[in-house]
Amino acid sequence: MQRITAEGVADDRSGGSWKRFIKRHRDALLAAVILTPLIGFWLVVNGFPTMFGFVLGFFDWVGLTDRPSFAGLDNFIAFFQDPLYTGALWRSIWIGALVTVVTQAAGFGAALLMNMPLFGKGIYRTIWYIPAVTSTVATTQIFNLLLSPSNGIINNILISLGKEPIVWQYSVGWSIFWIVVYSVWKGVGAASLLWLAGLQSVDPTLYEAAEVDGAGRMARLRHVTIPGLKPIATFIFITSLVAAIQIYEQVLFITDGGPYSQTEVLVLRIYRDGFWDFNLGMAGASSLIMAILAMSITMIYYRWSSNSDRRTTIPIRGGGASRERK
Numbered sequence: 001m002q003r004i005t006a007e008g009v010a011d012d013r014s015g016g017s018w019k020r021f022i023k024r025h026r027d028a029l030l031a032a033v034i035l036t037p038l039i040g041f042w043l044v045v046n047g048f049p050t051m052f053g054f055v056l057g058f059f060d061w062v063g064l065t066d067r068p069s070f071a072g073l074d075n076f077i078a079f080f081q082d083p084l085y086t087g088a089l090w091r092s093i094w095i096g097a098l099v100t101v102v103t104q105a106a107g108f109g110a111a112l113l114m115n116m117p118l119f120g121k122g123i124y125r126t127i128w129y130i131p132a133v134t135s136t137v138a139t140t141q142i143f144n145l146l147l148s149p150s151n152g153i154i155n156n157i158l159i160s161l162g163k164e165p166i167v168w169q170y171s172v173g174w175s176i177f178w179i180v181v182y183s184v185w186k187g188v189g190a191a192s193l194l195w196l197a198g199l200q201s202v203d204p205t206l207y208e209a210a211e212v213d214g215a216g217r218m219a220r221l222r223h224v225t226i227p228g229l230k231p232i233a234t235f236i237f238i239t240s241l242v243a244a245i246q247i248y249e250q251v252l253f254i255t256d257g258g259p260y261s262q263t264e265v266l267v268l269r270i271y272r273d274g275f276w277d278f279n280l281g282m283a284g285a286s287s288l289i290m291a292i293l294a295m296s297i298t299m300i301y302y303r304w305s306s307n308s309d310r311r312t313t314i315p316i317r318g319g320g321a322s323r324e325r326k
Helices: 006-024 026-056 074-081 083-114 121-133 136-146 153-160 172-201 204-212 217-228 230-244 249-254 266-275 280-308
Strands: 312-315 322-325
Touching: 006 026, 026 280, 074 083, 074 280, 083 121, 083 172, 083 230, 083 266, 083 280, 121 172, 136 153, 136 172, 136 249, 172 217, 172 230, 172 249, 204 217, 217 230, 230 280, 249 266, 266 280
Parallel strands: none
Antiparallel strands: 312 322
């Protein structure tokens, strides 16, 4: 007769419970095995350096040979008392907002065109996306050749028309204009593809129902397309705005913050503090303020978007009126 001890029964139950646990959470365990090396790599390459940079904001450290000393909130107080930093912060916000609005408006219009039944629309999508994958360094240098005050193509065209050449780099308005133009040219391709994905995710039966009800093209756009794009629109605007307020390469290579630092943005200021002046404490404080700004914008927009989603507009026959459902 086989004898089973209490310990054997306990071991069998323990082994069975582990098997049931592994079977029940197999997908989660597989995801953990795959993601753990990636998370570890991110922590080493990005996570720990980023946190170290934030910690530097609480220290007074100027020069690599100097020893850091704890400064508390002195760097943050100095940031908001110095117009050089507050001006750079303000320009990052409003230039980033301007770039976001223009880029997303142009991307949405391009997405509407690409969503039409056109011949060879795959080629059009590729052409629109080419600027997004080109090197910023190379394209900004070509851009500067176009804007050269001596032999630039644009000034040559102005001279041929009997106009005076313009030194673009000495004008604040023109400098910001070309930064925005380049940023929109660079980002409209990615924006249009995201909007196109959103347009194609809208249920086509909603368009058919609206058309049966007599809704026109603009009514369908207002009552079907735009509400159907709200989920992806939240993602697009948050990611685009956060990326736009961190604008850096365009400003560095087109104007270098000039004229007279009137186009200098906060990320460029951080770069100069950290790698030119070696003012590591102020660079860390500015980086933390930038991170807080990005998180605040994300939370504010997400909250606003969530509140606006609580109301749903239902089109009435003919598309001329609507009622709200709460």
